[in-house]
Amino acid sequence: MHLFDDIRFEARTLVKNPGFTIVAVIALAFGIGVNATVFTITNAVLFKGQPFDRNDRMLYITTRNTNRNNQRGNVSYPDFRDWRAIAKSFSGLAGFQGARLNLADTDNPPDQFVAARVTANLFRVAGPKPLMGRDFTEEDEKVGAQPTALLGYGLWDRRYGKDPSIVGKTIRVNEVATTVIGVMPRGFTFPADAELWVTLTPIPAVDKREARNMIVTGRMRDDATPESVRSEMSTITHNLELAYPNTNQGIRADIMTFNDLFLGPDFRNLFLAMMGAVAFVLLIACANVANMMLARAAGRSREISVRIALGAGRWHIIRQLLIESLILSSASGILGGGIGVLGAHAFDVAVIPFGKPQWIDFSMDYRVLIYLVALSLLTSVLFGLAPALRLSRLDVNSTIKDGGRGATIGRRGKHLSAVLVVAEMALAVILLAGAGLFIRSFLNIYHASLGVNTSNVMTFRLNLPDAKYAKPDDKISFHDRLKSRPQSVPGVDSVAIATTMPTGGSMNFPYELEGVPPADAKQRQQLQAVVISPDFFRVWQVPLLQGRFLSESDNASSPPVLVVNQYFANKFWAGQDPVGKRLRLFEGNDPQPWSTVVGVIPNIVQNDVTPNQFDPVIYLPFRQKPMGGVAIMARTRVPPGTVAIALRKEVQNVDSNMPIFNLWTMEERLERNYWFYRVMSALFGIFAGVALMLASVGLYAVIANSVSQRTQELGVRMAVGASARDILQLVFAEGMRQLVLGLVIGLTGAFLVTRVLRTFLVQVSPSDPATLGFSCAVLTLAAILGCFIPARRAMRVDPVVALHYE
Numbered sequence: 001m002h003l004f005d006d007i008r009f010e011a012r013t014l015v016k017n018p019g020f021t022i023v024a025v026i027a028l029a030f031g032i033g034v035n036a037t038v039f040t041i042t043n044a045v046l047f048k049g050q051p052f053d054r055n056d057r058m059l060y061i062t063t064r065n066t067n068r069n070n071q072r073g074n075v076s077y078p079d080f081r082d083w084r085a086i087a088k089s090f091s092g093l094a095g096f097q098g099a100r101l102n103l104a105d106t107d108n109p110p111d112q113f114v115a116a117r118v119t120a121n122l123f124r125v126a127g128p129k130p131l132m133g134r135d136f137t138e139e140d141e142k143v144g145a146q147p148t149a150l151l152g153y154g155l156w157d158r159r160y161g162k163d164p165s166i167v168g169k170t171i172r173v174n175e176v177a178t179t180v181i182g183v184m185p186r187g188f189t190f191p192a193d194a195e196l197w198v199t200l201t202p203i204p205a206v207d208k209r210e211a212r213n214m215i216v217t218g219r220m221r222d223d224a225t226p227e228s229v230r231s232e233m234s235t236i237t238h239n240l241e242l243a244y245p246n247t248n249q250g251i252r253a254d255i256m257t258f259n260d261l262f263l264g265p266d267f268r269n270l271f272l273a274m275m276g277a278v279a280f281v282l283l284i285a286c287a288n289v290a291n292m293m294l295a296r297a298a299g300r301s302r303e304i305s306v307r308i309a310l311g312a313g314r315w316h317i318i319r320q321l322l323i324e325s326l327i328l329s330s331a332s333g334i335l336g337g338g339i340g341v342l343g344a345h346a347f348d349v350a351v352i353p354f355g356k357p358q359w360i361d362f363s364m365d366y367r368v369l370i371y372l373v374a375l376s377l378l379t380s381v382l383f384g385l386a387p388a389l390r391l392s393r394l395d396v397n398s399t400i401k402d403g404g405r406g407a408t409i410g411r412r413g414k415h416l417s418a419v420l421v422v423a424e425m426a427l428a429v430i431l432l433a434g435a436g437l438f439i440r441s442f443l444n445i446y447h448a449s450l451g452v453n454t455s456n457v458m459t460f461r462l463n464l465p466d467a468k469y470a471k472p473d474d475k476i477s478f479h480d481r482l483k484s485r486p487q488s489v490p491g492v493d494s495v496a497i498a499t500t501m502p503t504g505g506s507m508n509f510p511y512e513l514e515g516v517p518p519a520d521a522k523q524r525q526q527l528q529a530v531v532i533s534p535d536f537f538r539v540w541q542v543p544l545l546q547g548r549f550l551s552e553s554d555n556a557s558s559p560p561v562l563v564v565n566q567y568f569a570n571k572f573w574a575g576q577d578p579v580g581k582r583l584r585l586f587e588g589n590d591p592q593p594w595s596t597v598v599g600v601i602p603n604i605v606q607n608d609v610t611p612n613q614f615d616p617v618i619y620l621p622f623r624q625k626p627m628g629g630v631a632i633m634a635r636t637r638v639p640p641g642t643v644a645i646a647l648r649k650e651v652q653n654v655d656s657n658m659p660i661f662n663l664w665t666m667e668e669r670l671e672r673n674y675w676f677y678r679v680m681s682a683l684f685g686i687f688a689g690v691a692l693m694l695a696s697v698g699l700y701a702v703i704a705n706s707v708s709q710r711t712q713e714l715g716v717r718m719a720v721g722a723s724a725r726d727i728l729q730l731v732f733a734e735g736m737r738q739l740v741l742g743l744v745i746g747l748t749g750a751f752l753v754t755r756v757l758r759t760f761l762v763q764v765s766p767s768d769p770a771t772l773g774f775s776c777a778v779l780t781l782a783a784i785l786g787c788f789i790p791a792r793r794a795m796r797v798d799p800v801v802a803l804h805y806e
Helices: 002-016 018-048 077-086 122-126 153-160 226-243 258-262 265-309 314-354 366-392 396-402 410-447 472-487 566-572 640-654 666-673 675-709 711-719 724-760 769-795 799-803
Strands: 058-065 071-073 090-104 111-118 148-151 170-173 176-183 196-199 212-220 251-256 457-463 492-498 507-513 526-532 561-565 582-587 595-601 617-621 629-636 661-665
Touching: 002 018, 002 314, 018 265, 018 314, 018 366, 018 675, 058 226, 058 258, 077 090, 077 212, 077 226, 090 122, 090 196, 090 457, 122 212, 148 153, 226 251, 251 258, 258 265, 265 366, 265 410, 265 675, 265 724, 314 366, 314 675, 410 675, 410 724, 410 769, 457 640, 457 666, 472 492, 472 629, 472 640, 561 566, 566 595, 566 617, 629 640, 640 661, 661 666, 666 675, 675 724, 675 769, 711 724, 724 769
Parallel strands: 111 196, 148 176, 526 617, 561 595
Antiparallel strands: 058 071, 058 212, 058 251, 090 111, 090 170, 090 212, 148 196, 170 176, 457 629, 457 661, 492 526, 492 629, 507 526, 507 582, 561 617, 582 595
């Protein structure tokens, strides 16, 4: 009953002080809200957002080559088959590889979908079962079997209107007649956002130990651990190395969790950094409210003293004050939970256009609710304990004798208040520095030169299925027919073909240079290559530095040629004329004919979407190395978006079953590349803005309270001749001391904490002086404003009134 009485009393007290209550609840709600938002996002990605039940028992296996500096790679089908037969730590092993597959049928236009080729047992190993129809069987993956497919729920809904009769029907996947055998449950996609699955059949091109193009996943047995799996797989791969030295030399199994494979340690560290950032925001909010309660303690000192004099024990006073804190934090937790829901929804809306996997769900679950409750309880202790302890130690006699006039929180209370302000300033500096580094990185990316002119270029991709375009001449013929059609579209200036576009990556080939002693085949290095049509450099408006561009005459019947970028030329032939030099590529261990360098072009950012660095890249003529999967790019004289429909139509005129995908302008494509930095900059900017606001308000509150308590002192000073300027300096000196100390501590912390962001920074150091200096300047301006308002009030004190101040 005493507890309920305390709750009712403190609730009435808070209602009677609406100004204090509203400000405290709002400050804490911001701190709790941003924490709830980030934890909801982190929970969705790192814990909840995984596609299989008991995902902690699923491991993913790729390979690394110890002979090539632990270069990452995938797994070959023969190695997978041996692992599955030998490994005892798994209840089952399965394999998959990502793909984009063309889908066509009689009732819908052709389209391309993110898909996966999987071994027949993948879903039995992983757990999910088809919503309707059946799963793959071992018969489905045999060479020569009738091709079968499973559809994702979303694909089934969008394309077939949830027609249950789709099971058993025949569709065309990459121009191959394929029977639909089932539909997977709603929301299930794997890997990433794949929603179409076909069997990974061990055809001769796949069934080679050197053809490492699949990822293996397995469910551990109940008595197995990741450590025991690593030990067993190490033994198995060592034995395979001894049995197959030509293909498996240096090949080791790399055991990973789901997050290791699909996110990597850098992203995990980023989420931890975000959690740290919002923890700082919450600490600032708690320090703010603690200072408000310390200031409020002066007004409650007589009340508390009377209650102690009437027999209230110290623990009862502390309990009652902590109940007040708990009421505030509970109200803030409810409001902060609402902010968290809105924040997570806003983040979801921001990332959906950029390919968020469907199984990542940013809604709150029991983990978030537990976190929210625990955070609210912790918050009440953080901001409520210190003021409660201070009030429970009041000098009852002096406070009652004084009648409450001029009551203060005491010297120790003032010191504690100053310490809290310094902490707020220090944490705000760290957050401002982190936000500044992300913003500078984004600006560096946005303004970086890619080596090409990205304006007025329309791009899209297509894949020529091997079933219809099996021969090199078939691919060349298709693109010859296609090239003339887009160029006839009004407003199109030039059209080119390439395996990838700038910032879109490249192919890797082992190579050797003429005149350089050849390396051992197992340690042969690789270079980056892009296959292009002759107009590639014209579309991107890239000038020629030496030699000549590629031409239509560079075909299969002419000597092999290539163009290199300046970085390649400087790296391998520094001080020499690269034109006329020769190198040759290898496909597997098979050497290709020697190719002659015919030209040198400036560096183009090819592999790094951040454009942080250039790589040595070679450019090969499409007619000498035709590829099925290519990008088409068209430079226009009109806004490129206006020709998108016409370009799609021209492709359909060449092949009515040929879908195109990623139909974007180059600016849109770059925007998709850089969305992560833009979103992270916005998030850290919001955190820093909230921290700056709270820290500034906190400093203002402390200085204002100090001026209020020193009214008599200031009146005396002015009565004996102190000028308004003297009073201004006096008030500012108090605030600036706390600011300077906070800046020193904050800069030291920023030097240490921002190291966590190093991986995500682009052309800016974690200890960048400009960013740190700007952060300090912003906080200083906010602090000056926070000091100026109380200082101005102090300058207007009437000495006569002040000397009678009570």
